[in-house]
Each structure stands twice: as structure tokens, then as C-alpha cells.
Amino acid sequence: MKEVVPQIYRRLLRLLRWRLWIIEKLRPSPWQEMLAYAAVAGILGALAALLFRHGVEIIHYVMTGTGSGMVDSFRELEWWQRLAIPAVGGLMAGLVLLFGKRLHRGQSSTDYMEAILIGSGELPVRATLVKSTAAMFSIASGGSIGREGPMVQLAAVAASQFGRWRQLSAPQLRLLVACGAASGIASAYNAPIAGSFFVAEIILGTIAMESLGPLAVAAVAATLTVRTLSDAHTLYTVPAFTLHSLWEIGPFLVLGAMAGVVAPWFLRSLRQAEQLFAATSLPVPLRLALGGLVVGGLAVWVPEVCGNGYSVVLAILNGHLIWQTLVLVLVCKWVATAASFGSGAPGGVFTPTLFMGAAMGYLFGFGVNQVWPQGAADPGAFALVGMGALLAAASHAPVMAIIMLFEMTLSYDIIMPLMVCSVVAYYTARGIENQSLYSEALKKKAAEAPEPVTLPGSVADLTRSPTSSVTLTARFEDIARQFLSSRHESIYVTDAEGKYAGLISLHDIKPHLNDEAVATLVIAEDLRRDDVPSVAPAATLADALRLFAQQAGQTLPVVDPATGRLTGVLVKNDLLLALLEGRGAEKRGATRSPWQGS
Template structure:
């Protein structure tokens, strides 16, 4: 009848119209796998910032629940009676220990992988249940006034969100590790409002490289996180400090000495934390009792020095603004050192990043005050020494001088401090490295790698990275089938195989363009008519360096992996996975 059309023809015409848009998007926008990776990195940054903000709100809620006050933790400790100063941190330790014990029972058979382990020596998979319960335990430790930083669980949660996102999208191990690294960068950026430093924290400390293949996504994620925090809160730069000015080149001499001091002090600080951890372990008391004891020790110290409670942020602000008497600071610094060792040694979940800034600022201020008393022109501003000391101590503790320099600049926005900061950081870094072979982070990673050697995933051959079951069609497939496949998967090349999976060639998205204007001709075409037999291909036992040659000179994102004996299609190799694996391999020790 007139007006009645073949349903198959109508379907083909609809597919062709959709396919025209697909080809137009590919030709005009040309989205590559790297661009898609940056998009996912931005999303990981956004989600990571939200989780960090939620953790901060919950921490304040726990603090108010345990103390009945909404003031800062230091101010609260000043106002509490002596018995409450001891009881509140001890209660926080009890709740944290009970949560960790519950987590251990509920997570039997599930590892306690943290974000550093997942990125550096793992597959990027972070267990959900154990991570959430450990973060919940950190809420009680931090909210009750433990001398520990909140950046650790904030970064863990952000990395967990990124890991869940990558697993949902079924990312390959190299891509998943990179996405988890992006989540960690977003956590640091959210905690300190320092996106550049957040990127370099992960690049220097965990990945060990600042190659653009990894640094680019890290920067995008950190920027997305910082923007999210600034939109949802009134966050500005973290530390408001007076203006600093370098009046004479002679002022650089005390900073040289300060670099040696901070570089010597940081290793002793890290050793004391490890020694405290061993002392708590040899007591053989249950983990819950250790956390309670650690909380009681912190509370006992806080009776006389309430400044030890929390991560030390408010006291650092007072130091940088010259609101602390140097004689009182000596006692506060020693008390903070003991309190941090008590919290860390007892197993309280949290970080020592911000306490390290406290130690560096205190040592720097005391040194600046001493120099000023004997040589006023050499250190006219002790607060400047405190600021530089923060960066130097962080550099010596983390073995990441570039990150420390950038972080101090971002947190203060004081450009004039850059010259002494760079000099002091480098001296502190080399001094600490000469006194102690490993930083706090590298020692932890080495220990975990020794405990779980199977977690390390060497990537040396193509077969280690290939993805099985790529999109394929038979050589007799009709145009409509090819069109549906191009519309359902985001690839630019579809592989043509025989019944035995023997590889024949490739149908390119660009090659079907001439048929989009003629549906009648398209209805007659099969895959064998439009496929290209000459196309780059690699074998499963080729090295990664050899595989890279298949991409050179060809604007393609994936190459087929073919069995050289049977010509069977085994899978495909992504350029993104290959480049990430090459970067990771370059950072691995050679024996």
C-alpha cells in the first residue's frame, strides 16, 4: 500500500541520523581518552570535596556531642574542668576503638587498604566497609580532641569515592589507580584550600613522578575540589599572616641555619612517633584500651596545656601573628610533641600532616626569636621564621620539598617568602635525608609492600594490560548492525572477525561516513566491504615499549592484540593504559 514503508528501512534511516551526530561530534569535538579521563578526574574532585566537607561537619558535631560546646577544641579544653579534659579524649578513644573493633569483625576477609597502598602498590581498589568504619573511628578521635590531624581520613574518603567511581565504570588498573590518586589530591586540596600543593602531594609522595600523564588529571581534580569548597563555604587562604619583606640579603643566613635545625628535628619527631607506637604495642593491652590510654594521656596534658588538643591549627595562627610568648611556646611545643606521640602511638586514626606544620612553626618562631635577641637585623620578624619553618619541617618529614614550598605559598599567598622558603626547604630536605633514609609515608608504604607482596602488580607485557572482549562484528555483518554498535559503545574502530575469532580488519567510524547520505546504498553494504585490512596490531608477549611503536604515526586510541600463531583476536590495548603503565614502570626500583 502507498505510504507503507519497510520497518527495516525506517530503522536504518533512524540509525543513520543518529550516526551522523556521532560522526559530527567525533570530527568536531574529537574527544580522546585523555579528555574523558580529565572529565572523570574533575568529577572525582567534586565528589571528594563533598565528602571532605561532610567529614568536617560530622567532626564538629561529634565534638559538640561529647563536650556540649560549639567552640573550637582548644577553647573548649580551656573551659572544661580537669576531669572532663581527661574524660572527653578517653571517651573518644573508647568509641574509636569500639568502632575499629566492629569494623574488624564486619570486614573479615576484607583488607584495610588505604589510599597510598591502593595507588602505589595495589590495583586502585579501596575496600568500602573497612574504609568507612575507619573514617567513623577517626571522627571520634578527632572530635574528642585527639592530637591528630583530620586530613588523613578526609583524603581516604575522597580516594574511596574515586575508587568506587572507577570500579563502577570498570576502569583498567592503571586508570583506576590514577583516578584514586585524583581523589587523594582532591582531599588535600579540600583540607588546605591548596589545589596545586594537593596535586604535587600525590605526584611527589605517592606516584613519585610529575609526568603530565598523571599530573594533569591530578591538577584538574584538585582544582575542581578547591572550587567546590570555595563555592559551598567562605574558604580563603588557610593562614592569614602579616606582610613579609626581605630587607637585606644578610637575612638569608639565619634561614640556612633554620634549614639544618628543621631538617634535624623532623627525623627525631618521626622516630618518636614510631617509638611511641612500639611502646603501646609492647604493653599487650587490647587495642581499645590503648586508644583509651592515649586519650587519657592527651587529656592529662591538656589540663595544663589545652593548646595540645586538636591538630594545632589555631595555635599556628597565633604563632604566625605573634600572639604567643616564646617562653610559653617552649612548654606548648614539648607538650604537643608528647600529645601527638600519645595519639599516634595508641593507634588513633588520623593524620600527622597538620601537627607537623605545628612543630615546624614552633621551632621556627623560637629560632627567630633567639636570633632577633642577639642580631635584630638578621631576623627582624620571628613570625617569618615560623612561616618558613613550617615549610621546612614539612619538607623534611615528607621528602616532598616542591609540594611543601607550593603548599606554604598557597596557604598564605605571601610571595615575598618564596626565596627564604625555597632555600630553607631544600636544606631541610637534604639534612633529613642524610639523617634518615625514609620519610613517614615511604616507610609505611615499604612496610605494607613487604606484608602484601602479592598486591604489587608488575606491568611488563602487553598481556598484562589488554582488555578482553572488545566490540567486534562478523565479516558479513550488515550496516545496521555496525551502526548500532557504534552508537552503543564509545569507540572509533570496530574489529571484524571470523567465526573462530580470527582477525580480518577494522571498520572505522570515519570509513562509514560516505554511506550516511545514501540509506539505500548502506542497506547493501556489509562489514567486509568497508573494512580496512591494513591496521596496526600487536602481540600479547610484546613489551610495553614495543607496543608504544604501534601508536606512533597513527591517530588511534586502541590497537588490537592478536595471537601471532592463530591470528585470533585476544583483546585490545588502550593508549591511556599503556602510557600510565610506562610512567609507573619508570618509577619502580630496578633491583
């Protein structure tokens, strides 16, 4: 038996030496770990988006008997099929939502924006699957709605589940859900930069590198995954556009102002349609069927209203539609989008907004060309700029809109007028109404919250339970086992009454690892350090940040000053993320961020 004990100690010492070497040479920092998690979230988000896309294609084939694009499919159908299929699809979507409530009874309907801004980062799986299935029927049957909404939600749920499995803190989980949302946008539009800025500018309200870095990694990982597993390509293949004359800048500025005026009215029409459908007091299935019937009635004469408008936008950008037809399509598409959105069809209005901008821009450019050819030599260029301008005005995110239009078209020459037009549109829309495409939904979610949610204001709000602690009399063997079973580089020491007495760093035991006799002689009292500052639970985040600046560690012990007891640990990564969230909330203050409480 005398030889067994030394063998155990030798093994522990050998393992500790390997652990210390890995930490010193290979151990990633918390931010590097977050980047790795973001990459995984991006891959999972892309897979979820691809599954949703294939589900829509299968349902569309079953309902129409063809695998062609949405508009082409409806052109091939009889008039009564054009009328009936959107209504049937709306009815099926409503039935899924109605009976799906039994599946997720007692589970919240939190969406990704709510989880990031006013939630803990946890997203419901069953409720999301039900809503996404309903969205498949709405989109596949020709509803005038985009597929980006469900794709982003599914990607965010995948990221949330992964983060919960990894037991991330609330700030880290919220950031990971944001990474999932970025991967969903990148997967939908093959635009990784725009996907990153969509979340950073619209949801987080900050483009600080601590948040933008993980968002970019997730979006790139998602885009690479989609390109590997599908035939993804530049979304809108358009002819090369050039600025023919400096005189064209004047009409582009006017177009920006027009987009800034049209966007608030477009959003108001969607909200009014929602109120009209709600006033009918119809059950959800019948309400969605009515919305589908409106779309189907318009599709009998104008099949271009079906779907998100992608193929029609391509036709506009390439000059394949005459202006008389485009006027009719624009009016009918506006009504169809309002009907789909107002009836409650699950989906997004991001792509329909691009359609409205392209049609409006082309018509304006064509009109200018007829009166003053030098002012608009190519109406197609005005269509492309109109897409970005209306999106910037509707979303209140001009940087994202500019980047997205560039990524979707890869047309560099259009950047200068696009930038000017989008900025003018944004400020014009803000001057008319301080409501964006997403602010209304966030306000509703904040109002439905059971109690006001506020930002962490003290250390206690971010404190984690201490995962590793030993008493002053703990033997070296016990300390070694704690280090081998913990991910942290420090172990906290308490006395017999549970009062904080210091900590032991993994680097502090390095001198003893080559001396086997230490295992039987040294106790925690001999190794502990009492020069590491502690922080009180009631201390402000600014106070904690100052303490972190005084030492190089990644954690601080949280000690109750009244009792001297160790109550938890504050992780530097959590603190920095919480401070970034606070900065983003301040920037969104003009629209009353849900973080602000009552």
C-alpha cells in the same frame, strides 16, 4: 512489510550520521574525558571532606558542650573533663574499630596510597567508613592528630567508586584515585596547587602533565566546591613578612639544617611510640584510651596540646605566645602527638608537623634576635619558614611544602627564604635517614600484600576484552548496530574461526551513509581494513608505543601470533599511564618502591 525495512535502515543511517558528526565535531579525546572524570572526582572528594568535617564538629559539641575551637573548648572545661574526654574519645574510637571489623569482614583495609601504588585502584567502602568514624571520635575528643588523613581517604574512596561505576581501566582508576586524594588535600587546606603536587611528588613520583593535569583539575574543582559550600578562606592569616636584610639568609640556612636534623628524630619518635603501645598487648579500645589519657593528662596543664594545633600556629605566627610558654607547649605537643599516633588513633600527622615546624622556627628566630637583631628582625617569619622546612624534611617533598606554605598564607615575600630553607632541610634529612612521613606506611602495606605487585611489563598486562567484533559476513545493519552500542570508533573483524581479519573504522563507512541501498548490499568483508598493525600479547610496552606512533588510532588489536586469534584490545591511554607509573616508580627506587616486587 516492504516499507518497514527501509524505514529501519533509514533510521540507522540517520543515527550513524549523527554519531559521526558528534565524533568529528564534539567527541573529546581520552585525555579530555579523564579531565572531566577528574573534575567529578574533585567535587565528590570535597563533599566527602565537608561531611567529615561537620561530623567532627557535631561529635565535639556533644562531648564538650561548646562549638568553639579545640583549644578554646578545652580551656573552658574543668580539669577532670580535660583528662577524661580524650580518653573517652579514644575508647569510643577503639570500640568503633573493634566492632566495625564485623561490618567489613572479608574486606581489605586498603588505603589510598596503597591503591595508587601497589593496588588496582579499588578502595573498600565499609572499611573506610569504619575507620573514618573512629577518626571522628579521636579528633573531636582532642587527640593530637590531624583530620587531613581521613578526609583524603574518603575523597579517594568517592573517586574510586565513581571510577568503578564508569568501568575505567586499572591505570585510569589509579589516576582517578590519585585525583580524589588531591581533592582531599585541597579541601583540607584550601590549597589546590599543593594538593596536586602532594600526590604528584609524594605518591606518583612524577609531575608529567599527563598525571599532573587531572590532579590539578580535581584539586581546583574541590577547592571551588568547598568555597561555595562553606566559609573557606586563607588558612593562616599572617602579617606581611619581608626580608629585612640579606644577613638573615644565614640564619635561615641554619634553620633549614636544624629542620633537616629534627624531622628524622620526630619521625623516629612516632615509630618508637607505636612500638611501645604495641608492646603493651592491650586491646585496641584500651590502647587508644591510654593514648587519649596521655593527651588528657597533658591538657590538664597545657590545653594547647589538643587538636591539630591550628589555633596555636596562628598565635605563634602573630607573635601572641612568649617563648617560655612556647617551649613548654612544643615539648608537650611532641609527646601528645607521639601518644596519639603511637596508640593507633586514626588521623594524620601532616598538620601536627606544621605545628612543630612553626614552634621550632619561632624559638630559633627569637634566640637569634636576642643575640643578633639584624639576623632575625621578625621571629614570626622564621616560624613560617620553619613550617615549610620541617614539612619538606618530613615528607621528602620540598616543592609541595613550598607551594603549600605559600597557598596557606599568601605571603609572597617569604618565598625566597622558604625555598632555600626547605631545600636545605630536605637534603639534610635525606642524608640522615632515607625515610619519609609516608614511606614506612607504604613499606608495611607492601609487606602485607599477599604477593609481590609489579608494573605491567607486557601488552598482555594491559589488554582489555574486545567489546565490539563482527564476522566477515556480517551485514551492514549488524555493523551499524555495533557502532551505535559501542563507545569505540573501530570494530574488529574476525573470520568464522575467530581469527583476526582486520577492522572497520567509523570513518570508513562515512561514504556509504547517504546511500540507503548499501544497507542491503555491503558486508563486513567489503569494509574491513587490514593495514592497521596488530600487537602480540607478549610484546613489550615500548614495542606497543612504537606501533601507536605509526598510526593515529587510539586502540590496537592484540592478536596471538600462534593462533591468529583476536585476544583483546590495547588502549593508548592505558599504555601511556602505565609508562608514567613506571617512570614514577624508578624515581622512587631509592626508597624501594612497592612496584619493584621482590
